[in-house]
Amino acid sequence: MTHFFRELPSRQWRLCLLYLALTLLLLLPATGLIPLMDRDEPRFAQATREMQKSDQWVIPYFNGEYRFDKPPLTYWWMRLHYQISGPTELAARLHSILATWLSAFFIYRLGRFLFSPAAGFLAGLGFMTCFQVLIHGRLCVADLPMVLTVIVIMDACARLLFAESAPRRFGPAYWQLVAGLAGGFLAKGPVAWGIPLLALLLMRWPLAGASVPWRRLQAPSALIIATALVAIWGLSALWQTDGAYWRVGIGEHVVHRGMAALNGRVNIPVIDYFGTALISLLPWSPFAGAALFQGAPMKGDPRRAFLTGWFVAPFLIFAFYATQLPHYIMPGFAAFFLLLFREGHLPNLTRRLSRIAAGLGLGIAVLISALIVAVAVIPWPEPITRLAPSLRSVAGIMILLSVVLPFTLVFAKRSLTRWLTTCVTFAGAACLLAVVAGNLRTHHPVLQIRERLNPESTPDALYAACGFTEPSLVFYLDSALPWRLEGSISELPNILAETPPRSAVVALSREWQLGKIASQWWMSEAIIPNRDERAKLDSAINPAKFQTETISGYNIARSTWVELVLIRPL
Numbered sequence: 069m070t071h072f073f074r075e076l077p078s079r080q081w082r083l084c085l086l087y088l089a090l091t092l093l094l095l096l097p098a099t100g101l102i103p104l105m106d107r108d109e110p111r112f113a114q115a116t117r118e119m120q121k122s123d124q125w126v127i128p129y130f131n132g133e134y135r136f137d138k139p140p141l142t143y144w145w146m147r148l149h150y151q152i153s154g155p156t157e158l159a160a161r162l163h164s165i166l167a168t169w170l171s172a173f174f175i176y177r178l179g180r181f182l183f184s185p186a187a188g189f190l191a192g193l194g195f196m197t198c199f200q201v202l203i204h205g206r207l208c209v210a211d212l213p214m215v216l217t218v219i220v221i222m223d224a225c226a227r228l229l230f231a232e233s234a235p236r237r238f239g240p241a242y243w244q245l246v247a248g249l250a251g252g253f254l255a256k257g258p259v260a261w262g263i264p265l266l267a268l269l270l271m272r273w274p275l276a277g278a279s280v281p282w283r284r285l286q287a288p289s290a291l292i293i294a295t296a297l298v299a300i301w302g303l304s305a306l307w308q309t310d311g312a313y314w315r316v317g318i319g320e321h322v323v324h325r326g327m328a329a330l331n332g333r334v335n336i337p338v339i340d341y342f343g344t345a346l347i348s349l350l351p352w353s354p355f356a357g358a359a360l361f362q363g364a365p366m367k368g369d370p371r372r373a374f375l376t377g378w379f380v381a382p383f384l385i386f387a388f389y390a391t392q393l394p395h396y397i398m399p400g401f402a403a404f405f406l407l408l409f410r411e412g413h414l415p416n417l418t419r420r421l422s423r424i425a426a427g428l429g430l431g432i433a434v435l436i437s438a439l440i441v442a443v444a445v446i447p448w449p450e451p452i453t454r455l456a457p458s459l460r461s462v463a464g465i466m467i468l469l470s471v472v473l474p475f476t477l478v479f480a481k482r483s484l485t486r487w488l489t490t491c492v493t494f495a496g497a498a499c500l501l502a503v504v505a506g507n508l509r510t511h512h513p514v515l516q517i518r519e520r521l522n523p524e525s526t527p528d529a530l531y532a533a534c535g536f537t538e539p540s541l542v543f544y545l546d547s548a549l550p551w552r553l554e555g556s557i558s559e560l561p562n563i564l565a566e567t568p569p570r571s572a573v574v575a576l577s578r579e580w581q582l583g584k585i586a587s588q589w590w591m592s593e594a595i596i597p598n599r600d601e602r603a604k605l606d607s608a609i610n611p612a613k614f615q616t617e618t619i620s621g622y623n624i625a626r627s628t629w630v631e632l633v634l635i636r637p638l
Contacts, residue, residue, distance in 0.1 A: 083189065084173050091169040091196055091205075097498040099165070099206040100158030101505035103512045103540070106625030109208040110539035111135065113160040116146040117546065120155075126304050127313070131542050132550035134309060136317035140301060141254035142210040155543075160208040167212035168205040171219050172196045175402045178223040179409065182230065182371050186412030194405040197494070199469060200348035204395055210256050211395055217252035218399040221264045222378055224248055228284040230371060235284060242286055249294035254301065257317070263381045263399050270377030270384075271370065280370050341383050344394040346429050347436065349401065351473040352408060354433075357425025358415035359408035372410070378403035414477065414486075426478055433470035440466045449589045451629045452582055455622060458507040461500040468493045468500075513621030513632055514540045520617065520634060521545060521572055530568070534560045535576030535601060536632055538625055545572075557601045560608045564635070573635040577602055577618065580629045598628075605633055613638060 104110045115128040115135045128135040128143050142163060149159040172192035179188025195201060204211050224245035228235055235241055252260025272280070305313045346353045366373050382397040389396070408415070417423045444463035447453070476489040509515060513536075523529060523545045532552040533541055542551050552563065552570075560575055579599040588595045609616060617634045 080177075083176065087172045087176070087192060087196075088169050090193070091165060091172065094196060094202065094494060094498075095165045095168060095205045098501045098505040099161050100156065101502065101509060102157065102206070103509055103515060103624075104157055104160065104208060104543060106538040106540050106623070108137075109160070110543040111137070112142065112146065112208045112210070113155060113157075114539065114543040114546070116143045116150060116160070117155045117543075119143055120147050120150055126301060127308055130539070131553070134312065134316075136309075136313055138210045139254045139257060139317075140305075141251060142213050145213060146208070155546075157208075161206055164205050164207055164209070164212040167216045168196055168201060171212065171216045171402065174216070174219045174223050175405065178219070178226055178402075179406050181223075182226060182375075182406065183410045184412050187406070187409045190409040190412070190414075191402070191405040194352055194408060195402055197490075198348065198352055198401060198405075199350040200395055200398055201401065202469075204398065211398060214252060214256035214260050215399050215402075217248050217255050217260050218263055219402050221245060221248035221252060221260070222267070222374075222402070225264065225268065225285060226371075226374060228286075229280050229282075229374070231284075234281070237286065242290065245285070246290050246293050246297070249290060250297040253294070253298045259385070260399075262385055263378075266381040266385060267374070267378040267403075270380060271373045340392045341386065341394075341397050343432070345383075345397060346432050347470075348394050348398070349404065350429075350433060350470050351477055352405070354426035354429035354474050354478050355408055355415060355417070355422075356404070356429065357419070357422035358417055359404060361421050362415055362419050363410075372407070375403040375407050375410075379407065417478070430474055430478065433474055437463070437466045437470045448586065449595065451580070451620070451622075452585060454511055455507065458504045461503040461507075464500045465497045465504075468497050508622065508624065511622045512540075513619055513623065513630055514538065514544050516619045516621055517541075517572075517574060517632070517634055518544045520619075523547065526571060529571035531572055531574070532563045532570045533574040534563065535599075536574055536623075536630060538623065541574060557604050560604065564608060564610075564614065569637040571636070575601070575605055575633045575635060576630060577605055577633045578631040579623075579626075582627050582629060585629070609633075609635060 104113055111130050115130045118129045118132070119125065119127075122129070125144070126140070128138075128140060145163040145166075146160060149162045153159045172195055175195055176188035176192040179185075179191045181188075196205070201212075224241045227241040228245070231241075249261060272282075302313075346356070349356065360376065360379075363372070366376065379400040382400040386392065386396045415422070417426050440459075441463045444456075444459040448456070473489060473493045477486055480486050480489070521529075527546075527548055529545075529547045530549050531541070531545055531547055532554070534554045535557040537553040537555055541553075545551075554560075554563070557576060560573070563570060563573055576599065578597040578601070580595070580597045584598060585595055614635050615638055616636075618631060619634055620629065620631045622628075623630050
C-alpha cells in the first residue's frame with residue numbers, strides 16, 4: 069500500500085480511471101432499476117426531455133410550463149446522456165454518478181497539494197463511500213453537480229493561496245476558479261458562491277488568525293468574468309420570462325422556501341444538522357472528533373483553518389433555513405474527509421473528545437439500525453407486508469453501513485481487515501439494494517399504469533389526473549400534449565365531460581398513510597384510509613361511456629399506499 073501511494077503523483081490519469089471504476093461499482097448497481105422518485109426526480113428528468121424536444125437551451129419546462137427551480141446546468145448535462153441512450157432512469161441519473169467521480173478526483177488533487185498523495189486518495193475514497201453521497205450520487209437532482217463546482221472553486225482557491233511561490237496572474241488556477249464560480253451558479257444559484265465566500269471569511273477570522281496572500285485570488289476580476297459568463301444565459305432567461313426566472317426562482321424557491329418547514333416537519337435550528345451529519349457521514353462519522361479537534365492548535369495553521377471553515381460554512385448558511393434537508397450540508401463533506409485523512413491514514417482516537425464523538429456516532433448508528441431492523445421483522449398487515457422485501461433489505465444495508473463497517477474501522481487493528489470488510493460490506497449492500505429496487509418497481513403505481521397504457525404507441529394521447537398528481541405520471545406517460553393535473557377529485561366530472569374525451573384519466577380512489585396503518589394496527593384499531601374518494605368516483609363515472617381499472621401501489625413521495633382508478637373511454 070505504501071508503494072501504491074508513493075507512485076500516485078506520477079499516475080494521475082490511472083488514478084482518475086481507478087476512481088471511475090470505483091464510482092461505477094458503488095453507484096451503478098440498481099440505479100437504472102430504481103423508479104424515479106417523486107417529486108424532484110421526475111421533474112428534472114421530464115424538464116430535460118421537454119427542453120430536448122423543443123430544442124430549448126435557456127428555459128426549462130415541465131408539463132409545458134416554466135420550471136424555475138434550478139438554473140440549467142443539470143439539464144444541459146442530462147441532455148448529453150439523453151442524446152446517447154434516451155430518457156431512461158439511468159440516463160437521468162448518470163450526471164450525479166459522473167459528478168461524484170469528478171468530485172472524488174478533485175478532492176484527491178487538493179489533498180495531494182495540501183498534504184500528501186495518500187491523504188488525497190483516501191479523502192476522495194471516503195467522500196464517495198459516505199452514506200449521503202451513496203444516496204445522492206444516484207439521484208436525478210442538481211446537488212452533486214453543485215458540490216462538484218464548490219470543490220473545484222476551493223481547489224483553485226487553495227492553489228492560489230497556499231502555493232510556495234506566487235502563481236502567475238491569470239494562470240490555470242485562476243481560470244479554474246472562474247469556471248467553478250460560473251458552473252456553480254449555473255448548477256444551483258448563489259449558494260455555490262456563498263459557501264466558498266463564508267469559508268474564506270471563517271478561515272481569516274476566527275479560525276486561523278494568520279494572514280494569507282488574499283490578492284492572489286484576483287477575486288474582483290474572477291467574479292466579474294464569472295458573472296459575465298452566467299449573464300450569457302441569465303439575461304436571455306430573464307428577457308424571455310419577463311423577469312419571472314429571478315422573481316420565482318429566487319423569490320419563491322430560495323427565499324420563501326427557507327421560511328416554511330417542509331411538509332410540516334419540526335424545525336430545530338442548528339441542532340438538526342449535527343444529528344443528520346452523523347448519519348450522512350457514516351461509516352466515517354465516528355472519527356469526526358479526531359478529524360476536527362485532534363492535532364496541533366489551529367491558530368497559525370491556515371490550511372487546516374481553510375478546510376475547517378469550508379466544512380462549517382454550509383452548517384452556518386443553512387442553520388436557520390426552514391427547509392432543513394440533510395443533503396444541504398453536503399458541499400462541506402470534501403473538507404471533512406481532507407481533515408480526516410490529512411495524515412495519510414485514519415486517525416487514532418487519542419483525545420477524550422474524539423472518543424466521545426466516536427461513541428456517540430456508533431451509538432446513533434446502532435440505535436437507528438435497531439429501529440429499522442425492528443420495523444423490518446414485525447409482521448405488519450396489508451399493504452405494508454407487500455413492502456417487506458424492501459424493509460428487510462434496507463435493514464440489512466443499514467446494519468452493514470452503519471454498524472458492521474464503522475465498528476470495523478474503529479476497532480480493527482490490521483489494515484487488511486478494514487479493506488476486506490469494506491469490500492464485502494459494499495458488495496452486500498449492492499445486492500440488497502437490487503432487492504429494494506425490484507420491490508419498489510413492482511409496486512410503483514405509475515409503472516403499472518404505464519404497462520396498461522403503452523404510451524409509446526400513442527405519443528399524442530391526452531391525459532389527466534385527479535387527486536393523484538405526482539410528476540412521475542408526466543415522465544412515465546410522456547405525451548406531446550400537456551397533462552391536466554388537478555389536486556381535487558371534484559374536477560373529475562368536468563374532465564370526463566370534455567370533448568374530445570381524454571385518452572385516459574387517473575383518479576385517486578383511496579390513500580393510506582403507512583405510518584397511520586402501523587399505528588392503527590398496533591393499537592388494534594380498524595385500518596381506515598386517510599382519503600376515501602370512492603363515492604365521488606362512483607357518481608362521476610358513467611359505466612356506459614367509460615371502462616375502469618383499479619391499480620394499487622406504493623407512493624414513495626408521500627410514504628402512502630394508494631388505490632387508483634384508471635378511466636378510459638369505451
